[in-house]
Amino acid sequence: xxxxxxxxxxxxxxxAKHIPYGRVTSYGAIAKYLGAARSARMVGWAxxxxxxxxxxxxxxxxxxIGLLTGxxxxxxxxxxxxxxxxxxxQVIDNQIQDFETHFWDPFxxxxxE
DNA sequence: ATTCTGACGTGGG
DNA sequence: CCCCACGCCAGAA
Numbered sequence: 465x466x467x468x469x470x471x472x473x474x475x476x477x478x479x480a481k482h483i484p485y486g487r488v489t490s491y492g493a494i495a496k497y498l499g500a501a502r503s504a505r506m507v508g509w510a511x512x513x514x515x516x517x518x519x520x521x522x523x524x525x526x527x528x529i530g531l532l533t534g535x536x537x538x539x540x541x542x543x544x545x546x547x548x549x550x551x552x553x554q555v556i557d558n559q560i561q562d563f564e565t566h567f568w569d570p571f572x573x574x575x576x577e
Numbered sequence: 578a579t580t581c582t583g584a585c586g587t588g589g590g
Numbered sequence: 591c592c593c594c595a596c597g598c599c600a601g602a603a
Contacts (some may be wrong), residue, residue, distance in 0.1 A: 495598095501586080503598045508584030512601095527585060534584030534585055 472498060472505035479570050486551045487568035488560060490528040493496040497570040508534060523547040530563025 474482060483489055491507040499507060505561050507525070511534065514520040523544040527533045535544040545555045554561040 492587095495585080500598080503582065504585040505597095506585095506599055509600060511584060525584080532584090537584060547590080 472500065472506065473510045473513060476507050477514055477520050478515055479574070480511070480514065480522065480525060481517075482570070482572075482574060483521055483568050486553065488524045488526055488530070488553065488563070488566050489568045489570065490526060490530075490547070492528045493570060494525070497574070502514045512537065521547075522561075524551075524568075526560060530560035530567075532558040532560070542558065 468537075476494055477488075479494050479497060486547050492501065492504040495501050495504040495507045498507075511520070511522040514522045522534070523538065525534075531546075532555065534547060535542065538544045540546075545558065548555050548560065553566050560566065
């Protein structure tokens with residue numbers, strides 16, 4: 465119950481930590497991987513708490529279309545974009561270019577469980 | 578306690 | 591193609 469809930473957030477952090485450099489994923493992908501495909505919003509909320517987790521690259525998590533919808537939550541206004549560009553990801557107007565190419569699927573990388 | 582919003586996603590018109 | 595509504599859960603007013 466509640467414990468599961470806590471575990472859910474923890475899982476989100478773990479998956480996010482497993483995102484390799486220069487890769488990005490979507491909230492829905494993580495949510496689905498955790499079995500909460502309908503609670504993709506919770507993944508974003510979990511990222512909110514990830515602010516205390518330096519090992520959790522929240523900037524590598526975007527919505528399913530590769531849009532940096534949560535850049536407003538970062539320290540700066542374009543910090544998220546800068547971080548992604550720093551990893552070799554081209555971002556234009558909050559939109560990741562070649563999103564599918566940089567997309568990191570937990571089901572594939574972690575072995576869909 | 579009630580209501581709304583929010584870092585999403587999917588479906589319908 | 592664009593716009594609207596619903597579901598999901600949690601937090602803030």
